[in-house]
Amino acid sequence: MTDAVPRDPVLSTSGITMIFGGLTALSDVNFSVERGSITALIGPNGAGKTTFFNCLTGIYRPSRGTMVFSPEPGKSFGLKKLAPDRITWLGIARTFQNIRLFNNLTVLENVLIACHSRMKAGILGALLRDRRTRDEENAMAEFSYRLLARYGLGPSANHVAKNLPYGAQRRLEIVRALATRPSLLLLDEPAAGLNIAETRELDDLIKYIRANESLSILLIEHDMSLVMSVSDMVYVLDYGSLIASGPPDEIRRDPKVIKAYLGED
Numbered sequence: 001m002t003d004a005v006p007r008d009p010v011l012s013t014s015g016i017t018m019i020f021g022g023l024t025a026l027s028d029v030n031f032s033v034e035r036g037s038i039t040a041l042i043g044p045n046g047a048g049k050t051t052f053f054n055c056l057t058g059i060y061r062p063s064r065g066t067m068v069f070s071p072e073p074g075k076s077f078g079l080k081k082l083a084p085d086r087i088t089w090l091g092i093a094r095t096f097q098n099i100r101l102f103n104n105l106t107v108l109e110n111v112l113i114a115c116h117s118r119m120k121a122g123i124l125g126a127l128l129r130d131r132r133t134r135d136e137e138n139a140m141a142e143f144s145y146r147l148l149a150r151y152g153l154g155p156s157a158n159h160v161a162k163n164l165p166y167g168a169q170r171r172l173e174i175v176r177a178l179a180t181r182p183s184l185l186l187l188d189e190p191a192a193g194l195n196i197a198e199t200r201e202l203d204d205l206i207k208y209i210r211a212n213e214s215l216s217i218l219l220i221e222h223d224m225s226l227v228m229s230v231s232d233m234v235y236v237l238d239y240g241s242l243i244a245s246g247p248p249d250e251i252r253r254d255p256k257v258i259k260a261y262l263g264e265d
């Protein structure tokens with residue numbers, strides 16, 4: 001295992017352990033994401049990958065261990081005691097393994113809702129609809145529309161989300177996450193359910209985000225060609241424990257990793 005300790009991690013965890021009843025879903029996970037990198041977390045089904053995201057985003061509280069998030073150099077926050085909305089506000093955004101959109105709202109409305117995590121006016125302002133709130137809402141609509149246009153969804157802005165093709169729904173989910181202006185973007189199996197052409201578009205999309213937004217990406221993914229194409233660093237989880245980490249070329253040849261995958265049903 002290459003223990004490349006990042007010099008400037010945007011995220012680092014130490015000893016993360018998550019126990020559900022008798023099941024140890026994560027065991028002593030020491031993990032980091034270098035600022036500006038695309039880091040992948042791979043492993044067979046049930047290895048604990050989504051559980052790790054749920055710990056980072058405040059959905060589960062780990063049984064043991066620490067998680068430190070540094071949205072910018074010189075600033076860092078312990079995540080363990082924070083609620084999910086606070087973690088979003090600090091700058092961690094995620095997508096889900098199963099797409100979670102507001103199906104009956106428009107594409108633009110889906111993005112606007114995500115933007116509200118950044119709004120200052122709050123509920124009272126929204127109810128009173130004072131001038132400041134209206135200005136803020138207009139700015140947000142403009143920001144959302146520009147974001148959609150930049151990611152090829154401008155023409156669909158007023159379409160109902162559930163009517164988009166599957167690949168475009170995945171893209172919208174990622175745009176929604178970007179709308180919260182994260183410094184760390186967590187993607188949980190974004191290629192799941194995509195065909196070959198859509199997966200290639202996703203590959204381009206991830207590289208585009210890296211080139212154009214100043215953020216770091218942590219990617220859970222099963223599609224190995226996507227992982228190998230976009231990642232700077234790969235970590236491998238098996239039965240809740242990290243069994244390998246290193247650059248993609250090293251990971252694809254690692255006998256422990258090959259064995260973990262061949263052992264999968």
Ligand SMILES: Nc1ncnc2c1ncn2[C@@H]1O[C@H](COP(=O)(O)OP(=O)(O)O)[C@@H](O)[C@H]1O
Binds near residue numbers: 045046051
């Ligand atoms: N809320 C929960 N309660 C009990 N067991 C859970 C819970 N969430 C996940 N698990 C278990 O933890 C293990 C890891 O699951 P998960 O993180 O979803 O794996 P992966 O995303 O790598 O496929 C599985 O055995 C799963 O059944």
Ligand SMILES: [Mg+2]
Binds near residue numbers: 049050051097
């Ligand atoms: Mg999962």
